Structures are given as structure tokens and as C-alpha cells.
């Protein structure tokens with residue numbers, strides 16, 4: 001195998017790792033009430049580096065009780081937006097000030113390359129700053145019927161928000177829920193992913209220092225089927241924001257249904273990148289490589305299927321696979337690394353099983369296994385399969401690793417049929433210099449988000465979310481605030497009400 005790798009370095013362990021990871025409930029770090037724990041591995045040595053408290057129903061009950069008290073009695077929901085914004089900006093400052101430390105912890109826990117983890121930490125700060133600005137600028141609807149009525153919207157935080165997050169870029173995705181929930185005046189219980197609890201353990205200190213009142217933020221670690229399940233089923237948690245697999249989303253949807261909870265679901269993807277023959281080929285290659293191999297391919301919006309128009313298919317394959325073979329795989333802490341270690345041996349096994357399936361379904365052009373020369377760790381060489389048929393499992397199923405399926409097409413209609421021919425609908429990337437084609441295709445493609453001649457960059461005011469099995473509802477900008485608040489309509493009649501006078505005859 002010809003994959004480029006970094007020199008095998010001694011296993012790097014960051015300074016200041018906690019002795020154990022606890023919950024944070026009502027302003028205190030605590031263990032599980034029954035003492036339950038689980039072991040956390042680092043993805044390079046695959047050995048246990050810390051023991052974490054495994055939250056059970058009783059721990060969730062305690063966290064929800066604290067969050068409820070902070071909501072009912074506390075100042076947080078009643079503060080002026082500008083006062084809340086001041087605290088959110090202090091949180092952003094603190095995240096920025098320790099971005100290198102955060103990235104180091106995140107890289108150690110997730111296996112993400114350090115340069116990319118640093119970008120994600122900075123984006124977490126940005127999320128807090130963005131929602132601080134948004135609530136200060138927020139204006140709500142007012143309707144005037146001249147001489148008769150004024151109606152206005154009274155926006156109210158809903159209550160205790162349950163936030164359940166995945167392991168792929170944990171700190172950033174936690175911030176993507178924490179920032180708008182807190183900005184809205186909700187109090188929260190966060191249940192981070194069990195593979196990666198390390199960076200979440202830093203939130204409590206950041207929030208305390210920024211002056212967030214006690215009980216507003218609560219953290220319960222633990223397994224999805226235990227802590228996550230108890231949070232979803234808790235009667236005093238009226239809304240759940242979930243990011244994770246579509247299958248888990250379905251389960252949570254069912255469990256939350258009897259209580260008619262508010263749900264926001266950011267789920268899986270199998271997003272197409274469609275490259276037309278008239279595209280800027282070099283730019284398309286840069287973007288489609290980044291699209292599936294950044295964040296180790298563990299990215300919800302990964303462009304994991306590339307559809308290429310026939311006249312440029314061979315040239316695309318040649319250039320793409322040559323570049324993919326040169327991607328540097330190795331020690332996540334090495335700044336030269338482009339693809340690090342996958343999060344966990346279970347996930348590594350899953351991705352490797354798809355690599356083996358791919359060998360029977362497509363033509364292997366790059367990668368195809370674990371690169372040589374790296375002692376331990378969940379490394380997978382960037383893997384490229386060509387000539388993949390639309391009924392192949394590697395075309396249809398989310399792999400969530402550095403594996404891409406490439407398929408040729410002849411017409412716009414065929415490209416559209418291929419793009420839409422999966423159960424997911426998160427993102428689509430379109431490469432063409434034909435304006436009409438770009439917009440027509442965007443209208444018809446089944447995706448919550450479309451990028452035209454661009455990789456995955458966006459303004460935080462835009463809606464973020466998927467269609468079909470990729471999600472329910474949208475977060476991002478004021479849509480996040482809408483999710484965490486009720487919009488109560490207040491109707492005022494000016495002058496005499498002139499109510500029909502029942503019983504007056």
C-alpha cells in the first residue's frame with residue numbers, strides 16, 4: 001500500500017488529563033449516584049485513559065431537577081438579552097483563549113488531526129459570539145390593524161432543553177446546541193457522546209468563570225441507552241435537540257412521541273458531490289478530496305459519493321486517486337497529518353468492513369485498508385472506489401470514514417436520479433460553470449443544504465439541517481432561537497372591544 005504516513009512517533013499524551021470524568025450537576029462535579037462508570041479509550045493506543053461516570057436515570061433526575069430550579073427560580077430566563085449576551089461573549093473569549101488546549105484534548109480523545117481540531121475549537125467560540133449577537137438584535141413580530149388592534153409576539157424560553165450529541169467533532173457540536181439554548185434563556189442538560197467525554201468536561205469551568213448562574217448548565221455523561229434514554233423520557237424536559245445516527249433519531253422520535261416533545265434532529269448523510277464536465281476540475285478535485293477526507297471522513301456533511309460526468313470521468317479518477325494516495329495519515333497530534341485515527345476500534349471495524357465490501361462492489365483505486373508503518377491506532381488509508389453501482393451498499397449506506405464511492409453519469413437527469421437515489425438528504429455539492437444547470441439542479445436535488453462550486457463553508461445565519469432520513473427541522477440563525485422558544489401571540493384591542501353581546505337580548 002502506498003499511503004503516505006507520518007513518522008511513527010512515541011504515543012503523545014497531553015498534560016493535565018483528568019483523573020476521572022464526572023457529571024456536573026447544580027454547580028458541582030459528582031459521580032453517579034450508584035457509582036457506575038465506563039472506560040474511555042484513546043484512538044491511538046486503544047487503551048483506557050480515563051474512567052467516566054456512567055449516568056443512570058437517578059443522575060438524569062438530579063440534573064433535570066437542578067435545571068428546572070434554575071429555570072423556575074433563577075435569573076437566567078428573565079435576564080435581558082444583552083445581559084445574557086455579555087456572558088455568552090465571555091464564554092466565547094474563554095474558548096478562544098484556550099483553543100490550543102481544547103484542540104489538544106479533542107485530538108487526543110477523537111483522533112482528529114490537530115490542525116482541524118483547532119479550527120473546530122475556534123468555530124465553537126464563534127457559535128457563542130454569533131448567538132450573543134443574534135439575541136441582542138432579535139426583534140419579534142408586531143401586527144397593527146389601524147384603529148382596532150395591536151398583536152405582538154411574546155417570545156419565551158421553553159424550559160429545560162435536553163441536548164444529545166455525537167463524537168465526531170464533539171466540542172463544536174455541543175456548542176452548536178448550547179449556545180442557542182442558553183441564548184434563548186433555556187437551562188440545559190447535556191449528554192455528550194460516550195466515546196469522547198473529554199472536551200465536554202471543560203465546559204463547566206468555562207461557564208462558571210463566565211458567570212453563568214448555578215444550575216443553568218448540567219452535564220451527565222454515560223451511555224445512550226441509559227443516560228440518553230432517561231433524558232429523552234424525562235417528563236420535565238419539553239424539548240430534545242439530537243445529533244447522531246438516523247437509526248438513533250428514529251428511536252428517540254418514538255420515545256419522545258407520547259409526551260409530544262419538541263424535537264430537532266440532525267442525522268446521518270450520504271451526500272453527493274456532482275462534477276459536470278464544464279466544471280473547474282482542479283477546484284472540484286480539491287473540494288471533493290476535502291469533502292470526504294477532512295475530519296477523518298467522520299463528518300455528517302461528507303461528500304461521500306462523487307458523481308462525475310462521463311467525458312471527464314477517467315481524468316477525474318486519475319487525478320483524484322493520485323492525490324488521495326498522497327494524503328498524509330498518521331499521528332493526530334502531528335500538524336502535518338491530514339487524516340488521523342478513527343474514534344474507536346468498534347468504529348474502525350465498521351469502516352474496515354465497508355472497505356472489504358467495497359472491494360466486491362467497486363474498483364479500488366487508492367487505499368483499501370490500514371496503512372503500514374503505524375504501530376497502533378485506528379488508521380484507515382483514504383480509500384477510493386470507482387465504477388460503483390447505485391445499488392451497492394457503499395453507495396447507499398453511511399460509512400462515516402475516509403471512504404468514497406465514485407460513479408459516472410451521462411445526463412443531468414441521470415445525475416439527479418443518482419444523487420436522489422438514497423434514503424439520506426443532508427448536503428449536495430455541485431460543480432459546474434453553467435448557471436442555469438447549477439440552479440435547476442439545486443432546485444431538484446433532495447438535500448437540506450447545497451453548495452455550488454464550493455466546499456463546506458457557510459454563514460451561521462443560514463438554516464442547517466437535512467431532509468428525508470437526514471433530519472427533522474432546521475437549526476442555524478434565528479431558526480435555532482425559534483426551536484428553543486415559544487412564540488406566544490398577545491392580542492390587544494384598541495378602544496371598545498365590541499364583543500357580540502350573548503344573552504343581552
Ligand SMILES: NC(=O)c1ccc[n+]([C@@H]2O[C@H](COP(=O)([O-])OP(=O)(O)OC[C@H]3O[C@@H](n4cnc5c(N)ncnc54)[C@H](O)[C@@H]3O)[C@@H](O)[C@H]2O)c1
Nearest residue numbers: 165166167192193224228229244245248266267268269300
Ligand atoms: N446532521 C448533522 O448535523 C450531524 C452532525 C454530526 C454527526 N451526525 C451523525 O451522527 C452519527 C455519528 O455519531 P454517533 O455514532 O455518536 O451517533 P449515535 O446516534 O450513535 O449517538 C449520538 C448520541 O446519541 C446517544 N444515544 C444513543 N442511543 C440513544 C438512545 N436510545 N436514547 C438517547 N440517546 C441515545 C449517544 O450516546 C450519543 O450521545 C452519524 O450518523 C453522523 O452523520 C449528524
Ligand SMILES: O=C/C=C/C=C(\O)C(=O)O
Nearest residue numbers: 168176298299300301464
Ligand atoms: O458532522 C458535522 C457537522 C457539521 C456541522 C457544521 O458543519 C456546521 O454547523 O457548519
